[in-house]
Amino acid sequence: MIELENAAYTYGGEALLTDMTLTLAPGTFHFLTGPSGAGKTTFLKLLYGALQATEGAVRIFGDDVTGLSRDQIALMRRRVGVVHQDCQFLDHLPVAENVALPLTVSGQATPDQVDNLNELMGWVGLHGKFEALPPQLSGGERQRAALARALILSPDVILADEPTGNVDWEMSQRLLRLLIELNRMGKTVMIATHDLALIRAAKAHVQARVLRIAGRTLHTAGADL
Amino acid sequence: MNARLADTLALLKGDQGADRVVPPSGFTVRLTLLTSAAMAFLTVFALALSLAAGRLAQDWGEELARASTVRVSAPEGQMMEQVQKVLVVLEQTPGVASARTLTAEEQRALLEPWFGPALPVEQLPIPQLIEVRETPDGFDADGLRLRLQAEAPGAVLDEHSRWRKPLVAAASRLRLLGWVSILLIGAATGAMVTLAAHAALAANAQVIAVLRLVGATDDYIAQAFVRRFTLRTLAGAAAGTLLGMLAIRFMPAPGAVDGLLTGLRFQGLQWLWPVLVPVLAAVVAWGATSTAARRVLGDLT
Numbered sequence: 066m067i068e069l070e071n072a073a074y075t076y077g078g079e080a081l082l083t084d085m086t087l088t089l090a091p092g093t094f095h096f097l098t099g100p101s102g103a104g105k106t107t108f109l110k111l112l113y114g115a116l117q118a119t120e121g122a123v124r125i126f127g128d129d130v131t132g133l134s135r136d137q138i139a140l141m142r143r144r145v146g147v148v149h150q151d152c153q154f155l156d157h158l159p160v161a162e163n164v165a166l167p168l169t170v171s172g173q174a175t176p177d178q179v180d181n182l183n184e185l186m187g188w189v190g191l192h193g194k195f196e197a198l199p200p201q202l203s204g205g206e207r208q209r210a211a212l213a214r215a216l217i218l219s220p221d222v223i224l225a226d227e228p229t230g231n232v233d234w235e236m237s238q239r240l241l242r243l244l245i246e247l248n249r250m251g252k253t254v255m256i257a258t259h260d261l262a263l264i265r266a267a268k269a270h271v272q273a274r275v276l277r278i279a280g281r282t283l284h285t286a287g288a289d290l
Numbered sequence: 291m292n293a294r295l296a297d298t299l300a301l302l303k304g305d306q307g308a309d310r311v312v313p314p315s316g317f318t319v320r321l322t323l324l325t326s327a328a329m330a331f332l333t334v335f336a337l338a339l340s341l342a343a344g345r346l347a348q349d350w351g352e353e354l355a356r357a358s359t360v361r362v363s364a365p366e367g368q369m370m371e372q373v374q375k376v377l378v379v380l381e382q383t384p385g386v387a388s389a390r391t392l393t394a395e396e397q398r399a400l401l402e403p404w405f406g407p408a409l410p411v412e413q414l415p416i417p418q419l420i421e422v423r424e425t426p427d428g429f430d431a432d433g434l435r436l437r438l439q440a441e442a443p444g445a446v447l448d449e450h451s452r453w454r455k456p457l458v459a460a461a462s463r464l465r466l467l468g469w470v471s472i473l474l475i476g477a478a479t480g481a482m483v484t485l486a487a488h489a490a491l492a493a494n495a496q497v498i499a500v501l502r503l504v505g506a507t508d509d510y511i512a513q514a515f516v517r518r519f520t521l522r523t524l525a526g527a528a529a530g531t532l533l534g535m536l537a538i539r540f541m542p543a544p545g546a547v548d549g550l551l552t553g554l555r556f557q558g559l560q561w562l563w564p565v566l567v568p569v570l571a572a573v574v575a576w577g578a579t580s581t582a583a584r585r586v587l588g589d590l591t
């Protein structure tokens with residue numbers, strides 16, 4: 066699905082991430098961990114084409130990201146579901162419309178998608194929040210709305226950046242279960258988190274690979290977690 | 291070409307979704323509405339001014355061409371001879387297109403307002419009139435006067451509309467200035483919409499970022515803004531044009547006096563000109579917003 070080959074990234078000045086090689090195979094479940102500021106968000110941005118590797122190559126669905134036009138990147142994003150760290154919404158539109166936004170902008174918002182939307186909102190437990198505006202949601206509700214928005218186009222890959230960052234333990238367990246369920250449905254999942262307890266909790270339910278950013282590059286974490 | 295057409299149709303039809311994704315930003319949009327209305331109002335006046343000046347230049351120009359007469363007064367016996375001489379002189383004068391003696395009926399018609407219809411023109415010692423038409427270049431009036439004096443002392447050259455010549459030049463210049471004003475108003479409208487669009491794009495930076503993240507193309511995002519500004523400009527300009535046309539329509543009636551102020555109006559098909567104003571304003575807004583949107587979006591990741 067997504068491949069990195071000796072990829073490196075520098076914001077200017079010192080290199081942040083260097084020499085990363087990785088293949089995300091279909092249907093796999095990955096955790097990405099590392100201390101705050103290690104470059105987890107940056108790494109995910111490389112995976113969905115928001116940033117371009119300054120060295121090496123990143124291939125998404127077989128296409129080298131450096132060769133893609135702005136429009137091609139926009140189209141590619143419709144196939145990768147991203148739950149952003151600071152999940153941003155259009156605050157003037159109700160939650161349901163925000164969740165349906167990827168359909169709207171890709172011209173697929175048709176009446177027969179309503180069932181799909183209903184089901185998804187129910188699945189993430191936002192049934193009663195259709196008409197609420199994003200600023201009226203709690204942290205956990207925002208995260209679940211962001212997850213629903215990432216899923217509305219049924220992407221093959223889901224990248225979640227600290228999805229449990231602002232929520233309590235119970236809610237983080239709930240989000241984790243949703244992501245594990247998606248993986249069971251065949252989706253490729255990657256979760257960036259610095260929360261090791263979350264990773265341990267997941268290990269009982271899913272076979273997850275753990276990647277760790279340390280020393281400015283990517284490591285496969287040992288079994289000590 | 292087809293894609294262009296599809297874009298335009300989508301713009302007119304109004305893609306509900308694209309329109310809603312950008313929050314209804316009251317301020318810039320209201321200013322756009324107001325400014326384009328004002329600009330359209332001014333354009334209608336500049337247009338009326340140009341057309342009136344044009345009409346005036348043409349009317350007066352035509353009048354100038356047949357503006358001169360030669361009046362021959364002579365004792366009974368010498369009249370024919372003097373008239374002949376004058377005609378010969380006129381024929382030889384460069385800048386004279388034609389010259390013709392007025393018939394007795396024409397002379398009577400000219401005098402009728404003063405002396406009534408029963409005037410026996412043939413029996414009165416009234417001067418004979420010769421109508422002179424000039425070429426566009428005109429003739430040298432002073433030179434002609436000297437020659438007439440020498441050849442036919444009873445002949446006098448009358449150039450009763452000569453004083454209008456500088457006015458015709460002024461009217462032509464006024465027409466040009468009117469059109470230049472319209473161009474400037476168009477450019478100012480473009481600049482205004484560009485500024486407003488930049489302000490709106492900057493104010494909605496977060497909206498744009500969210501749209502990019504969920505896979506919206508630049509065209510889609512741009513269209514949401516372009517559509518809004520184009521339609522607002524169209525609406526504002528239409529209102530301004532309508533007010534301008536009403537104001538012109540209800541100008542005090544021109545009456546018999548043919549002047550610039552009283553002639554400030556549209557005639558017949560000229561009423562179609564102001565109808566073009568909102569359309570052109572919308573085209574200008576469309577171009578300005580498209581350019582602004584593409585420039586701003588191109589700078590984003």
Ligand SMILES: Nc1ncnc2c1ncn2[C@@H]1O[C@H](COP(=O)(O)OP(=O)(O)O)[C@@H](O)[C@H]1O
Pocket residue numbers: 076081099100101102103104105106107108
């Ligand atoms: N746009 C940027 N420009 C410059 N430096 C940045 C930018 N974004 C992030 N950084 C820096 O890159 C480092 C890694 O950031 P980030 O990828 O957000 O880490 P993490 O998600 O692991 O906390 C941080 O030191 C951060 O300050």
Ligand SMILES: [Mg+2]
Pocket residue numbers: 105106107150226227
């Ligand atoms: Mg981060």
